[in-house]
Each structure stands twice: as C-alpha cells, then as structure tokens.
Amino acid sequence: MSEQDENREGYDVHATEAKWLPVWDELDPFRADDDSPREKRYALTMFPYPSGDLHMGHAEVTALHDVIARYWWQRGFEVLNPIGWDSFGLPAENAAIRRDEHPATYTYANIETQAASFRKYAVSFDWSRRLHTSDPEYYRWTQWLFLKLREEGLAYRKSSPVNWCPHDQTVLANEQVVDGHCERCGALVTKRELTQWYFKITDYAQELLDDLDVLEPTWPARVVSAQRNWIGRSEGAHVDFQVATDGGGSREVSVYTTRPDTLFGATFMVVAADAKLAAEIVSDQQRKTFEDYLEETRRASDVDRMATDRPKSGVFLGAYAVNPVNGVSVPVWASDYVLADYGTGAIMAVPGQDQRDWDFAREYDLPVIRTVQPPEDWEGEAFTGHGPAINSANDSVSLDGLEIDEAKRTIIDYLEKQGSGRGAVNYRLRDWLLSRQRFWGCPIPIVHCPVDGEVAVPEDQLPVVLPELKGADLKPKGVSPLAAAEDWVNVECPTCGGPAKRDSDTMDTFVDSSWYFLRYCSPHFEDGPFDPAAARAWMPADIYVGGVEHAVLHLLYARFFTKALRDLGLLEIGEPFAAQLNQGFVINHGKKMSKSLGNGVNLGDELSQFGVDAVRLTLVFAGPPEDDIDWADMSPAGSLRFLQRAWRLSGDVASAPGVSPESGDVALRRVTHRTVHEAAGLIESFRFNVMVARMMELVNATRKAIDSGPGAEDPAVREATEVVAILLSLVAPYTAEEMWSRLGHQPTVARVGWPVVDEALLVEDSVTAVVQVQGKLRARLEVSPDISEADLEAAALADESVQRTLEGKQVRKVIVRAPKLVNIVAG
C-alpha cells in the first residue's frame, strides 16, 4: 500500500475493484431475460471498433450510458444492455498488410483487450449476447439480408460516376465524402465510372424525412437537423422542353426547378457536362469543343468544382430548346455547375432570379429577363426575394402581379393541363453505394455467370466465407484483393453449373452496423437474422447513446434498414431508436486529443491513478452529457475525495441493518427523500451532472447529521447512507458495493431496487415567501405551504420593512403567487 493510500483511511480503490469483480461475475446480475414478466427496456450504445484498447471517449460514452441502464434495473425493468464489436474495416486490413498477418489476428486480439477493459470498467453489459460483425455466424445474416433486399429491388447494380479514394483504393458513399475528402484518410476524392452495388435508400426519402417529426422530441436537435439537411427535400416542377438536334430531329428534355414561376424568364438551358444527355444532344459542329471541355472538368477535383466563388464556365452544345410557355427558342449549354445526378441533370436557366445563372449569363453574354419585380432601390444582380411576377404572360395564362407561391400554383396547373410539365418533389439524398474494393468486409453473395448473369448465392450456401489471405495479398490494387484469390473467386454458377466468378467486392461496414441492434435481441438464433418474437419484445431501443459523428451515416442507414425490413415483413416497427443521446468529446486544454499535439490523456493511466469509480464519476459530473469535456478542467482527484466521503459514511452508521427509519431525524429524512425524488427526474432528462450534485448535497447533509446533528445512531443516517449507496451504484459501482457491504447487506447493491419515496416527506411544513416591491426583494416570510392568496397578501403588506418601503406611496397592484411570492407595485 502506498503512503497516499494509507492516508485515505482504509479506502483502497484498487483492492475494492479486485474484491468485487469476481463476486459480480458469479452473480451475473445484468443478464437480460427474454421471458421476464417485468416491463422491458433496451439500452443500446454504439458498438466499438476494435482499434487498440479503450480510450477516454469509450470511457465517457459507457459511463453515461451505464447510468441509464443501471437506473432502469433499479427501477425494476428487465434491461437489455448488450455489447459487441463492429469488427470489419480498413484499420485491421492496413495493420495486417504492415505486419504480414491476417486481419482477424489484429481484430480479435483488440476485441479481447477491449472486452477485458470494459469488464474492469464495470459496465452493466449482458456478456452472453456479445457479437462480432466479422464472425461468419454474423455476416451470414448480413449476406442473407442483402439478398432479401435485392429480391425486393432495394439492392441493385448500376454503372455511374462514383467517389473514389485514391489512397484507400476504394469507392466511397456520398456520406463518407467530407468537403471533397475521404472521411477516413483525408485523401482528395476523385470520380470514376464504375459498376457498383447500391441500396435504394431514396425509395424511403420521404418516410425518413416524415418520421423525423416523430423523433424530434426525443432525438438531439442537431441530428434531426443534419438528417433533414442531408435528405434535402425540395418542391418544384418538372418542365418539358423540346430540344432540336442535328438533322432536324427533336427530343424532349425535362428540367427540374424549384421556381416554375420564373419559367418566362428562362433564357437558356444548361445540361451537366458529365451527364449522358450532354453527349447525346451536342451538335457535330460543337462536339470537339464539348469533349475538350468535358475532359477539362473531369480533371478538376471535387474540391475545385465545389468552390462556389470560381468563375462559371461552359460550352454551347449547338442545340436549342423551346420554352413551352412562350415558344421561344433558347440555346442549350453544358457546364460543370449543373450536377449530373441531381434532378434530371439539366436546368432551365433564369438569370434574373438565380445568381448562378446570372453569373453564367454575364460570362457568355446571354440575355436576362426579370420575372419578379425587385424593390425600387434594387441594384443587385439576380433577385431571389419576394415580389410580384412581371413579364410572365402568354395568350392563355398570366402570372403578372401574382406573388411567388400563387404564381407557382398557377403555372404548375397550366403546365399540367398543357401536358408540358408537372409538380415534382426532389431530394438531395442519393442511393447508398455499398460496394468496397477491400478485403476485410462482408463478401457480397453474388456470382457472375456469363450465361445467367447475376446469380444470388443460394441461402443454404451462406455464408460466403472470406478466403485466408494475409499480408501482401491484401495490398490495394484498385480491384478487391478477393479478385486475385483464384481458388475463391472461380466457382460454379449455382444456376447452370458452368464456370462463373464470385462478386469480389465486399460490403461497406455500415451495412454490418445497420442491423446489429436487431441481432442483439436473439444473438444465437439460427433460423434467421433475428427472432421476430425477440425483436418484438425488445425493439425499438429505448435509448441509443453514441457519438454525433454518425448523424447522417449510421443513423440514417439503420433507419433505412429498419423500414426496409418492416416492409419485408420481418419487423413490426419502422424506427429502430426511440430516443437518443449524443455525448460530447473528451478534449484536453481546449483541443481535440491527438498524437501530433501530444495532448492525449491515457485512460489506463487515469484508471490506475484514481480508480474506475472516480474516472466514471468525473465524466458523468463534468457537465451536460452533450457538451465536450475538457479533461484539463476536471478534477478526478476531487471525485475520488467525494467517493471517500461517501464511503466513510458507511463506516460511521451506528444503527443496525433493517432498522425502521420512521423514528429518524425528519430534517435529514426530508433531504434523503427529496434527493431520491429529484434524482429520478434528473436521470430521465439526462441531467446526470445535476444528479451527482444532489448526491453530493445528500452526503454533506448526512455528514452534518452525524457530526453535529442527531448522531450516527439515528436511523435517518442509515437511511440516507443506504440511499447514497443505491444512487452511487449508477455511477460508481465499486464504491457503492463496498458501502452496501459495510452497511451489513449482501451484494449486489446494483439490483436492490430504487428507494421508495415517502410523499409526505416531500412536503415542507413551511416555505419561504418572497416579498418584492417594484420587483426588488424587500422581505422574506415563513409561511405555511397552503396559505391562501389573501392571507399571504395581508401578511406581506403587514411586514415592517415592506411598510417602510411603501411609505408615502400608493399601492397600485399586488401580484400574489402563493405560497412563494408577492410583488407589490406602488407609485
């Protein structure tokens, strides 16, 4: 024992940890029983990726999450609090290449390390449900789900320009491209035309958007807002233009616009340079110019393309489009400021009302017609504000004078009658590209046969297991390493038996994590991805705790999967996570922890210095869970001091276990019962930091009762100390268990149940009423909590110092809020 520990008067943190861990292992108090008659709760935390040991971030999220799970157990619920690992992914593959080994070696070693750390960290996980997405028993069902979605037309293959990360040598989903860079490695993302697998998440765009309204009260505002932005619904119209092409032909080209009311001001059309349409309608004369331009834009990175302040560029395609409302023939241009994969890949350009079109018109000297009247002093360029329509009439319809909304309705109505357009809704959301050209992922269970084409691997042949590749075999080559594994990739076609090849891509790891919370409900189920009865019992998760970085990735994908599985008849719910809590980051000295800054805080060091409980308490007490925690501002030593103070109470209690608290000191009992009452509300509204503060007050009050109050023999002191142990069991399980034991009870305190609040003790027998004059505090009165308004007013007016203040003034109005406040307006 160190000198420091001796001074802690016998509370040896590490000995306490060593003492209780095996006891808990024996008791196994957190195993969720599917058949329990209790009401069920599902506490879900985002499963970790197995890179190295746990760090401060893991410590924070699990400390917060565990407060909720342990609280629910104490409240008498049957709680499902599972743990698993998101164990496919690039870091393991890169490590395997470096170390010349199989990715599984690195992965499973790290999982064991993290599992041991979680155990010591005393998280109330149900270890019997542990899963790893890289286990064939798990990914068999990922493959099965993929095939089901494919049967429904929700997984399909198409050739399209895709995001390509040259560093990781793989394609990326839109969601994984951040500011034109790879979300994972930061490399500049380029475009490639590739045939890839997609999930048709866009089929669910509207439902994903609508259900956010339902989630809004219980989900963090920033996640709801991020998803709304990402789905990006807009309302407008499709307008059909006839485009004259070379040789006198004509074809119809539809554009999407949110401003159909400005159609009379469309003075040219712009087609995305990289859209197929552009190449189809360009005239022979302009073809060379166009192709040169296309080549130039292809070379530009997305980052350059997305810079909004760069001058507009484009080429004339030698074709003309006829505006359906006025018969005017307008030139068709190609430009890179129009996106090929949004809307129809073509726009009607209205320079009078759109700044981008204005810029383009200026660059190439194209005409401008204003169709919304700008204010008189308007000196700007495109006018995007509100005003009456102008210059917008033909023989059968006129928008002139109408405000924008009315004008939109009128013109859409007209277009629909004419058959040259219709109201339309568009989304920014694109389909989810799920193929990856990497090894350490779930193989796509498809065989490509020269005769039968795409053939699904039959269900009884699942899982398609990864081959044993390691080291240099895994090096990125632009095609999946699986393609080079001859024995693996060459198979018989399941349909015709002829020679065929397996699909050699693997799935995005976000596919694995889009359904793991369902597998947790029945992790050993053999007849499907999950037992529908178990899913019915546990889902949706009542709380999902995790990082906000998944606001539009995992959380959107998981919602999509849930809805798709519901439509497949596998689930009865449409939303997987009823409520959500995002924790902030643990930072240090105002900055994110990083190796390059050298400001990392090592979790293991903190744990050995202060113990598990003090670290957990510090993280929970730091502030609101969503806020970042600056470790430099925190005091784990202070947390440890508090735990010792609490622990010491348990040694001072002098009454016997089981003594009735009825005869105990009423003042202390009031504090105890009020604390229990408030703690429940605070936990349920995620204000754990305040809950801890209340707990500290209770400890202080109990200390006072022992030292300078009714004394250690008073039953109220035992009651208070037992409550401290129970409340503490949510945050500091070791200290709580040790206290419980010293109070003469058997383990485990974690399951003894929430203290019953005596309502009578919540009612004060007198309260302090405040008397204000002109809003300023002038007197305090001790009054009965059920005093009448009239009595309180009379008492206030009778008060001496109030009288003095009111001298020479006339009372104009008296506001009484019995029993707490009187405000006298005088003058």
Next chain:
RNA sequence: GCCCCGGUGUCCCAAUCGGCAGAGGAAGCGGUCUUAAACACCGUCCAGGUGUGGGUUCGAGUCCCACCCGGGGCACCA
C-alpha cells in the same frame, strides 16, 4: 449564404411554469492534524447583474427582435 446549438463568479457548471441569481465541484484563502510538509478534514471568500442593444411583462438568465462571439450541419442541389 441557409439551418441548428451555446455564451452565468477565477475555472467547470446549476437555476422544471417567466418569480430570492447561485446548487454542486475545482482553484484560492484561513484553520485542525503533523516536529515540518504533503494528504485528509473543517470553515470561508467571490457578481454592481447572466455576450451587446432594444422590446414584452408587475417581474426576464429564462419569452420576442437585431447584433457580436464560439461550436456544429448543409451548400454551384436549380
């Protein structure tokens, strides 16, 4: 540019419905213990008004408007 969240003592942070501006912690200071120090324990100090300016109200940290600062999301999405 549009949208979301926040700004309270030296620091981290409380203040359910608009009703006493501070709960809890940290740091500081004083004391007890000690030969001494550290640890521990006990006690204690701190706002001219809650980023700024207006407004509503008997009453605003809380509601409304504008702005400033910090953090985050979306963005050539027609």
